[in-house]
Amino acid sequence: MAILDLIDITQxxxxxxxxKAVNLCVDQGDVFALIGPTGAGKTTxxxxxxxxxxxxxxxxxxxxxxxxxxxxxxxxxxxRMAYVQQRPTVFDMNVYDNVALGLKWRRVPRSxxxxxxxxxxxxxxxxxxxxxxxxxxxxxxTQRVAIAxxxxxxPELLLLDxxxxxxxxxxTEKVELILETIIQARQTTxxxxxxxxxxxQRLANKMxxxxxxxxxxxxxxxxMFRSPTRKRVADFVGVGNMLxxxxxxxxDESLVNxxxxxxxxxxxxxxxxxxxxxxxxxxEDVTFSLQETSTSARNTFNGPITRMTPVAxxxxxxxxxxxxxxxxxxAKTVSEMGLEIGTVLFASFKAxxxxxxxxxxxx
Amino acid sequence: MIWDAFVEALRLIWNLDHEVMEIAWRSxxxxxxxxxxxxxxxxxPLGTLIHFNRFPGKPLVxxxxxxxxxxxxxxxxxxxxxxLSNKGAFGELGWYLTxxxxxxxxxxxxxxxxxxxxxxALNGVDKSIPETATTxxxxxxxxxxxxxxxxxxxxxxxxxxGFGRAISEVGISIMVGGNIRGYTRTLTTTITLETQMGELxxxxxxxxxxxxxxxxxxxxxxxxxxxxxxxxxxx
Numbered sequence: 001m002a003i004l005d006l007i008d009i010t011q012x013x014x015x016x017x018x019x020k021a022v023n024l025c026v027d028q029g030d031v032f033a034l035i036g037p038t039g040a041g042k043t044t045x046x047x048x049x050x051x052x053x054x055x056x057x058x059x060x061x062x063x064x065x066x067x068x069x070x071x072x073x074x075x076x077x078x079x080r081m082a083y084v085q086q087r088p089t090v091f092d093m094n095v096y097d098n099v100a101l102g103l104k105w106r107r108v109p110r111s112x113x114x115x116x117x118x119x120x121x122x123x124x125x126x127x128x129x130x131x132x133x134x135x136x137x138x139x140x141x142t143q144r145v146a147i148a149x150x151x152x153x154x155p156e157l158l159l160l161d162x163x164x165x166x167x168x169x170x171x172t173e174k175v176e177l178i179l180e181t182i183i184q185a186r187q188t189t190x191x192x193x194x195x196x197x198x199x200x201q202r203l204a205n206k207m208x209x210x211x212x213x214x215x216x217x218x219x220x221x222x223x224m225f226r227s228p229t230r231k232r233v234a235d236f237v238g239v240g241n242m243l244x245x246x247x248x249x250x251x252d253e254s255l256v257n258x259x260x261x262x263x264x265x266x267x268x269x270x271x272x273x274x275x276x277x278x279x280x281x282x283x284e285d286v287t288f289s290l291q292e293t294s295t296s297a298r299n300t301f302n303g304p305i306t307r308m309t310p311v312a313x314x315x316x317x318x319x320x321x322x323x324x325x326x327x328x329x330x331a332k333t334v335s336e337m338g339l340e341i342g343t344v345l346f347a348s349f350k351a352x353x354x355x356x357x358x359x360x361x362x363x
Numbered sequence: 364m365i366w367d368a369f370v371e372a373l374r375l376i377w378n379l380d381h382e383v384m385e386i387a388w389r390s391x392x393x394x395x396x397x398x399x400x401x402x403x404x405x406x407x408p409l410g411t412l413i414h415f416n417r418f419p420g421k422p423l424v425x426x427x428x429x430x431x432x433x434x435x436x437x438x439x440x441x442x443x444x445x446x447l448s449n450k451g452a453f454g455e456l457g458w459y460l461t462x463x464x465x466x467x468x469x470x471x472x473x474x475x476x477x478x479x480x481x482x483x484a485l486n487g488v489d490k491s492i493p494e495t496a497t498t499x500x501x502x503x504x505x506x507x508x509x510x511x512x513x514x515x516x517x518x519x520x521x522x523x524x525g526f527g528r529a530i531s532e533v534g535i536s537i538m539v540g541g542n543i544r545g546y547t548r549t550l551t552t553t554i555t556l557e558t559q560m561g562e563l564x565x566x567x568x569x570x571x572x573x574x575x576x577x578x579x580x581x582x583x584x585x586x587x588x589x590x591x592x593x594x595x596x597x598x
Contacts, residue, residue: 050498071503079500089491092513101509102499149499 002061003028003157003189004049009058011044011213018213019044019055026157026191026206031183033200033221034193036210037236042193043086045210046161049191050083063156079106082155086162088146090134095126095145098134102153120152124178140171147178151188158182160192164199179203197237201225209233227355231278231363240283240326244359247275255298255351261323266298267354276359285353286327288317288345290337297348301325305343308334319345368567372575375568387572390549391580393462394530397469398477402522405474410481411507415493425482431475437534443468444538460541465549468535473525480524484517485510523581530577550576 004026011019019041026032034042047053048060051067051074060067067077082102090098099117108116121127124144129137134145143163150158163179164172176199182188183203193210194200200207201221208218209232217224217233228234234242243265248257250273251266258265258279271277292300303321310316314328317339325347329339339345375383413424446452447459447467458464488510496506511518533551540547542556550573557566 052494052497075500075502078498083498085491085495085498087491089489089495091492091495091509101496101501105499105501105505153500 001028002026003030003063004191005059005061006045006049007059007061009045009048009055009060011041011048011053011055013044019048020213022058022210022213022215024208024215024218026189028189029187030206031190031204032192033204033207034191034210035197035200035207035224035236036193036195038195040210041213042195042210043161044213046083046159046191046193049157050081050159051078052083079153080155081157081159082150082153083159084143084146084150084161084163086165088142090137090142090145092135093133094130095121095132095134095137096130098145099148099152102149106153116152117148120148123151123181124148125174138171140167140174143167143171143175144178147175147182151182156189158188158190160190162193162195165195176203197225209236211236226282228280229357231357231359234278234280234357239280239355240328241279241281241286241324243279243281243323245277245279247271247273247277247356249273258354258356263301263322265354266351267356268351269354269356271356271358278357278359278363280355280357281325281349281353283316283326283328286325286347286349288319288327288329288337288347290343290345292346293348295348296350298351299354300346300348302344302346305339305341305345308339308341315339317345319347321347365567368564369571371564372568372571376572383569383572385545386548386550386553386569387576389462389547390530390551390573391576393465393536393549394469394526397466397473397529398522398526400466401470401474401477401525405470406477406481406521406525407511407518410478411485411511413478414482414485415507415510425479428475428479428482432479434472434475435534436472436532437538439468439472440535440538443471443535447539459539460543460547462540462547464539465536465547468539469529469532472532472535473528476528477521477525480521481518484514484521487517488513519584519587523584526580526584527577530580531573 002025006022006024009019009022022045034045036042048055054069062077063080067073091101096117099120100113103113103116118127121130124147126141126144126148129141134142137145164175167175180203183190192203204221206218207221207224209216209224211232216230217228225237228237228239231242243260245258245260245265247269248259248264250256254268255266256269256271258267258277260279265279267279301321303319305317306320307318308315310331313331315331315334316326316328318324318326327347413421443464447456447464448454449459458467492513493506493510496509501509531551533555536542536547536549536552537555540549540552542548542552550569554566554569557569
């Protein structure tokens, strides 16, 4: 059952930030990640969902009811949600009182407040911080207070705006762990915005890509990363190889040739011969070897290494095989194979590893 | 001279001189009443509404309030006289030459200061405070209260400044109170009277008592700022 339904939400600001007819449906129990680059309109949309700002046009259906402009109704609806802001503000009082405020404002009896606040603080690992002034906490701890403050009211919908954007990696890990616990234990419906693609993938069961105020694709994380439907989505989720091609002759019912810069790839696609396409190959689907080996992969190319870029424990390898092809190997592999700029490598990938999308004028 | 006055002040306090105590108590009561009326009934609610609401002419209203900070007590005394004297618009109230008239005048005098300082204290609260409260499900009134709580130091300063101005003014007390012995005589009007009569030692002694009184009151109000106490827990 849908708990939130946004219909044609449009917002335009003087400074250009906008949303263009956004449609979004979030089912009860969903963890929906709204991913997109900075400035795409994620915060604008989350603020509209929390009824802090009112869109220029469109409808907000929350819990089956069309939320109107009436302040009283908005307050009633807002009290069934909770919103953790990107840079949460805490009040100049101790941690306990900060977390208890939302309950006091909802006129929850004092006898119930204590237990709920203590439970929420325990959940975020701040049980020993009750008496500390919240303004003396670190960024990560403040974010955890904000999460406790949101959870304590038992919201039907939890909104998180870039919950780890301003945190160091250790604090990020802690906050993600807390969110995972909440997701597993409480079945809380969540809408979270993040520019961190992998965070969305780790936490959410549904994702929407918001770019330039438009939701370009909605689906499961797997669909989003393996089968983007638009070039801009593929660009954002980072497939690694996005090759400009034209569909050639059909090999069989599913296989077609695709011409790329004078080279031919075999891929699974329904597109007609002559169709202009983007051919997407994820870096992790490309395997490298020093000699040509017989594999089941239908696509094998070779060329010298033109670029090597370390990425954490991996190394991103780019070879020139008539077109630039990128793959990843471990740092250990680099040293074992003695790879360096200029080393000629054979790269192979399966026809099923290729995702083909139509090239449109407004990709 | 100052030393003698100081000794005389101590003597008057030590002996609990009946008339001096009565005058000091009256001054305190009148100034506290006008401060409470101005702060609780006007400056705090009106300042909060002005701060949180947009309306045409808001900057003009705020600059007018700030201009009135410097209004001389004697001009307010004159205005109060115009309103409360027997021929005045509110003459029928019968407040002229009563402590009520002084309270009325002092309230007019200190309200702009308190109002201006309340608005400025609320201006100093980060914009994210009311917004965070709203996201947490606070009603409009609850949002106002939490913002006032965050601005409490500045708001207490408004109260302290207003009280200081009220207890130290003389123009209003003389013009609409009449300096009637045992009825409307306050510390400041007595100092004026005693100085005119050449009783400089007593005048100085009363001056010192006035300063001590203002000091003790202000100190106890300001001490609230440094205590993380329960006095705000109702918010």
